Amino acid sequence: MSRDTAPILEIRGLKRHFAVSRGLFSSKTMLKAVDGVDFSVMPQESFAVVGESGCGKTTLARLLLALDRPTAGEVLFEGNNIFSLRRGALRRLRRDMQIIFQDPYSSLNPRMTVEELLMEPFVIHGIGAPAERRERVKRLMDACGLAQSKISSYPHEFSGGQRQRIGIARALALNPKLVIADEPVSALDVSIQAQILNLLKDLQNEMRLTYVFISHDFSTVRHLCQRIAVMYLGRVVEMGQTESLLGNPQHPYTEALLSAIPIPDPNIEKKRTRVILTGDVPSPLAPPSGCHFHPRCRYATEACKSRTPELSETQPGHWAACPVLPFAQKPSAAALIH
């Protein structure tokens, strides 16, 4: 992977606020689902966005595909701001950027057969004659591990894993460059998760795909992604190379998340330090002042309540929005992650 090429995807100051009405007589509150996110993704890279539910991951995914309009900021795909494109240009662009959804039960139209589902991308973009489309549908099914005998079946006749394969085949039908995977395996059985992750990995090598992987789970992204960004209440709190971020977290939130991953080895599990997060994720309608994480942070100082930390480079290529942790006395990284 060459680092010197231009990024395929660049996100600058992206914000999406929703006006939420809390009753007839109270004024509207802003829900800041995505509140100033910047990062860029290199061609053929796998970039992960990790965070708890409610941190704005899914809103971010929709913004990246221009399925929603941002309050502020821009998303550059190969240098063009996708929000300033005209309808036709955006439609053409959709061939290059696709999405795999979390729930394979709701992301497939229940009244279309597999063939119709997989044919649709070609129909929408007017690609190929009917015979050629059929041929490509068959090849897609092969590539995604779907039996061709099932071509006339409806989605409800498939298991969750197979449905997700259909969703993946549909997303990849047009040979996209960028694929946003919004929790592609979290709705599946653990035994199926590995199969789907391997499929995604193989397809990436074959088709030179770039992935933005959205997940709440480090263990699903660590083997697939080169870089990880951690989100908390609409902001990126830490971003870096996978090894660096997992081995030496620079933000207390990442540290706590990592320590929550169970390690299937009782000896290590016994010895390591657990960082237990207290309290729930605060309501995004009324996020804490200053650093959003300070009420749950064991390193928090008085200053954290008023000062909003900016992302800064603590090590080469490793960014964190915490002025305290990198200098604090930390439990050894090895004890956090095996």
Place this chain on the structure above:
Amino acid sequence: MENKSRTAAWKVLRRKPLSLLGFGIIGFFLLIAAAAPILAPVPANSRSAYLIPEYGYNPEPKLPSVKHWFGTTENQYDLYYGMIWGTRTAFKVAVLVVGTALLIGIFLGSISGFYGGWIDEALMRFTDIVLAFPGLVLAVVIVSVLGPSLDHVMLSVAVVWWPSYTRLLRGDVMAIKEREFVLAARALGASDARILIKHIIPNSIYPLLVVASLDVGSVVITAAALSFLGLGAPAGYADWGQLISMSKDWILGSPGNAFAYWNTVLIPGAAIFLFVLGWNLLGDGVRDMLDPKQR
């Protein structure tokens, strides 16, 4: 493909004897309607096939006889002829009224639910206005203004009927458009029209189709009611509603013999009853056939 879905539909139906009965009843009426010129040949001097031949001017109905299989109504209209050709009228009313109401309902309901905002607001308030009138009264007013005729009866019933379809579809469209597969289609670059026609309507129209097929009966009854009130077809036109209307003075029979003129009430009444029942059963069958999870 086409063949496969047809055999699948048959498989579903085979398990539902009542739906099959519904299809049987409607099929039976269809046959009658199609074979009307053979079953009840049009008299040579008739101006229109739908005009029931009249055999005399005696107001008292007559019981079935060899010459008049179902007897005659008041003023000696041949009941058998009226029933046979009335089947055609019943189908015409049912299909045209429900079809028109469905087309309007699908068009306005899907646009209203899909786009929301002021379009939705405007369409729904207009729907409310129409719904605010009692249906039959509104239909009576419309026919009275336009003048009594069968065409105006059909038009007025359709005008009364579309708002409930619009509302029903709008609600389902609003629910379906939030589903992830709609977002998936948008991510693929599908146009609004394609999303509506290929993704949203096929997934939201079935409750509407079921209601519509169940409604066919009510539509026929409403049209019959307007005919009964004298707003429909001209006297002597082959229309079940009008045949019932002609029997209204004879329902109680003659003194001491309540069933003296049973044929004038029972025969058109039974036909309307069977026709409505058939559509209701067929409506259930339609629902089962259209649900892919039943296959």
